[in-house]
Amino acid sequence: MYTKFLVPVTGKKADDDIVRTACVLARRGKGKVYVVHVIQVSRALPLDAEVEPATQSGERVLANAEKIADVMDFQVETEILQAREVGPAIVDEAVERGVDMVIMGLEYKKRFGEFDMGDVVPYVLRNAPCPVLLWRGPMGEAEA
Template sequence: MMYKKILIPIDGKKPSEDIVDFICSIQGVTDLEITIIYVIEVPRSLPLHAELPDKVESARYAIATANEIAARHGVNIDTSIIYSRTAEDSILMTAEDIKADVIAIAQDNQKLRIFSNMASSIYQRAKCSVWLFNSKT
C-alpha cells in the first residue's frame, strides 16, 4: 500500500518530537503529506473555546518545535491547534477530514503497558492504518 497522507498528533513531549523528526526524515523518499495537530482538551465544565493560557502556550510551543524540526529537513508540514472535549475524537475526525492513510502516534516507554488508553482507542476506531512509535528515551 502506498501512503500519501499522514497525521501526527503531538503533545509537546520528547516522543512526539522524535516521531516528527523520523517522519520528516523519510518524507523525501515517501513524498508524504504531513499534518501535525495539537489537541487542547477542554473540560466539559468550561466552554469549548475557554481561555486556557497555559495549554495554549504549550500547544504553540509544540507546534513551533514541530515546524523547526520540519524546516531542518526541508519539509513542509500543515499544523493546527484544535480545541476539543476528547483528543481521541478530534484525532479520528481530523484523520477522516484530511483522508489520512496513517495516524502516527508517539508513546513514552515509561508506561509499562503496550498501548496508552488514547493510542488503544484510536487503534481500535481508526478507519486508516495506525503506527505506534515507542520511544525509549
C-alpha cells in the first residue's frame, strides 16, 4: 500500500491534477502528501542564495497546491527546495522522506517534431527509489 507521496509542482496546468490524485491516493491509506517546488540555482550563485522572484513564484505555486488540497479536505506539507539540478533534487527528496511514490505532471510538448519529456522526468524515472506516476496533459490544438 502506498501511503507517502512526493508531488513536485512547477506552476503548470498538470499541478492541479497531480495534487488531487495524490490526495485521493493518500486518503485511502491515511497517508501523507509532500508537495515540493524546486528552484534551480545557477552555478554562478551560492546554493543558498536569496532568489526572491523565484521564491515568490514558488510560494504562489505551493499556495495553489494547498488550496486544491483544502478543497479536497486534505492537508499537505509544502516546501521550496533550492538545487543546482531539479531531477536530482526530486530524487534526493524522495529518498530523504522515504516516499512510496513520486507523482509528476508533464505537459504535452513537441521538440523537433516529436514528443519531448525534457530532462527532469527521464532523470526521475531512471533514479527514483520508488514507483513514479506520470500525469501527461492533453495534446493542444496544434498537436492534435
